[in-house]
Amino acid sequence: MDEKDLLLLQLLEENSRLTTREMAVMAEIAPDEIEARIAALESAGVIRSYSAVIDWERAGNGEVSAIIELKVNPERDYGYDRIAERIARFRQVRSLRLITGTYDLQLTVTGKNMQEVARFVSEYIAPMDRIRETATHIIMKSYKEHGRTFCEKEGSERIPYSL
Amino acid sequence: MRDYISKRGREIPPSGIRKFFDLALTMEEVISLGVGEPDFSTPWNICEASIYSIEQGGTSYTSNRGLQTLREALSRYLRDHYHLTYHPDEEMIITTGVSEGLDIAIRAVVDPGDEVLVAEPCYVSYSPCVTLAGGVPVPVPCLRKDRFRLNPDILMERITGKSKALIINFPNNPTGAVMRKEDLQAVADIVCDHDLVLISDEVYAELTYDGSHVASATVGDLAARTITLNGFSKAYAMTGWRIGYLCAPREICDAALKIHQYVMLCAPVMGQVAALEGIRRGEDEKNRMVSEYRVRRNLFIESLNRIGLPCHLPEGAFYAFPSVEKTGLSDYEFAEQLLKEEHVAVVPGSVFGQGGAGHLRCAYAVSRKDLNEAVRRMEAFIQRLK
Structure with missing residues (x-):
């Protein structure tokens, strides 16, 4: 991993639809080398996938998301890993992290509506062994996701010319 | 009634792009490559520092020279980044943008009748400021064949017994x-x-x-006779805060300080507080923006050459300066027709003085999306010329 790799990662994180040719010009690297570097980053698991950041509220599909915090009794030899792996398998779970503080695991869950999210937590997550406590926070509005602000104004008008 | 307007006020040239400005304001969907400022907003930590300071009542004058903490931080920064040694209490003034720094620098050293060599193309205020100080501006053209660097032979040709100072601006x-x-x-x-x-x-x-900036005052024996001007506008995306600085040997700095205290008193304190945050904790954001400009430069220059506007690779600043000679249009004609027909604003190179004719200044400090759209429109325009 060198500076050029870092630049490629930044470019791709911002816009994964860039073509090889565009990236070659931007990063001052030959197209073949771009392909090779990206392939290496993919096989090393540095690049996990390519996706779009979507404002689902604006898309209007009416889905509801929640942040769920869990207190978990860790398991001898495995700590939190095995229970985390089980939770991560649910399609409804969009992200899952081990965190410091009052709670141990934090996940985000999406569902068609609030009832579906609540049912998922109470029927699948809360009853699992080793889960001591849950706290569910329904997300009311997203201001920023994946480094992109959703609320940003267009910025003040710049004058058309300044020398 | 008498004509009250002073001779200088009357004779100083108006902005060379007033006509374009007015025209652009009547149009919809203009993409402007005509702006000499970053498209980024000021990094938020810098804004927060200034907001907090205002909330704490930090709204008064500062010393004429500017905040002590800011000058000390700048002195260290200039030493660490550019090998410049300027004493924060004796050789430095915080100015209201580089524009003020330039004015007081010229007035500190120029007497009526002195000739001031001005390396052109350059920012439009240099020659008028010389004129306002009673001096005589003498353009020294920097040519495309020299990659727009200052050619020592051309400089020599323009020197006379009356020459007093030389103004340069690099990156240009x-x-x-x-x-x-x-x-x-x-x-x-x-x-x-x-x-x-x-x-x-x-x-x-x-x-x-490409490479790192060489500060003029670090070269040869220039330190004793150089006035270094710099500011926060471009690198920190802080144009509206109006903070620059002047560094010079003590005698020159003392003279400039007298002028500064009478005409400006001090630079705005809110801007100085913001600048201090920038110099202390703005490095990462600054580097991020510089890295983005470099990417845009590569994209844009490649595109300009591809669509038939030959352009050298600029090594600094955020301007491309392509030639329009092959199109058969003058830079003014090209810029005006491009604005009218494709709603893309660029600045004719002639505005910036000798050596600029036949070129356009296109600022690539706009989003990549707008840059791509501007290229698309410029290509359509050029295709129609053929």
Whole structure:
């Protein structure tokens, strides 16, 4: 991993639809080398996938998301890993992290509506062994996701010319 | 009634792009490559620092020189980044943008009748400021064949017994040219031989893409006769805060300080507080922006050459300076027709003085999306010319 790799990662994180040719010009690297570097980053698991950041509220599909915090009794030899792996398998779970503080695991869950999210937590997550406590926070509005602000104004008008 | 307007007020030239400005304001969906400022907003930590300071009642004058903490931080920064040694209490003034720094620098060293050599193309205020100080501006053209660097032979031709100072700006607005150490050395020899003062506007220093910026005052014996001007506008996306600084040997700095205290008193304190946050904790954000400009430069220059507007790779600042000669149009005609027909705003190179004719200044400090759209429109325009 060198500076050029870092630049490629930044470019791709911002816009994964860039073509090889565009990236070659931007990063001052030959197209073949771009392909090779990206392939290496993919096989090393540095690049996990390519996706779009979507404002689902604006898309209007009416889905509801929640942040769920869990207190978990860790398991001898495995700590939190095995229970985390089980939770991560649910399609409804969009992200899952081990965190410091009052709670141990934090996940985000999406569902068609609030009832579906609540049912998922109470029927699948809360009853699992080793889960001591849950706290569910329904997300009311997203201001920023994946480094992109959703609320940003267009910025003040710049004058058309300044020398 | 008498004509009350002063001779200087009457004779100073108006902005060369007023007509374009008015025209652009009547149009919809204009993509402007005509702006000499970053498209980024000021990094938020810098804004927060200033907001907090205002909430704490930080709204008064500062000392004429500017906040002590800011000058000390700047002195360290200039030493660490550019090997410049300026004493924060004796050789530095915080100014209201580089514009003020330039004005008081000129007025500190120019007497009526003195000739001031101005390396062109350059920012539009240099020659008028010389005129306002009673001096006589003498353009020294920097040519495309020299990659718009200052050619020592051309400089020599323009020197007379009345020459007092030389104004340069590298990385350059509008050409993006950069002077390497050996280029500056040749200029330094001439400046010293002819006992000139060098006024070096280095406001684009941080935006140097290939290699690192060489500060004029670090070359040869220039330190004793150089006024270094710099500021926060470009590198920190802080144009509206109006904070620059002037660094010079003590005698020159003392003279400039007298002028500064009478005409400006001090730079705005809110801006100075913001600048301090920038210098202390703005490095990462600054580097991020510089890296983005470099990416845009690569994209944009490649595109300009592809669509038939030959352009050298600018090594600094955020301007491309392509030639329009092959299109058969003058730079004014090209810029005006492009604005009218494709709603893309660029600045004719002639505005920036000798050596600029036949070129356009296109600022690539706009989003990549707008940059791509501007290229698409410019290509359509050029296709129609054929």
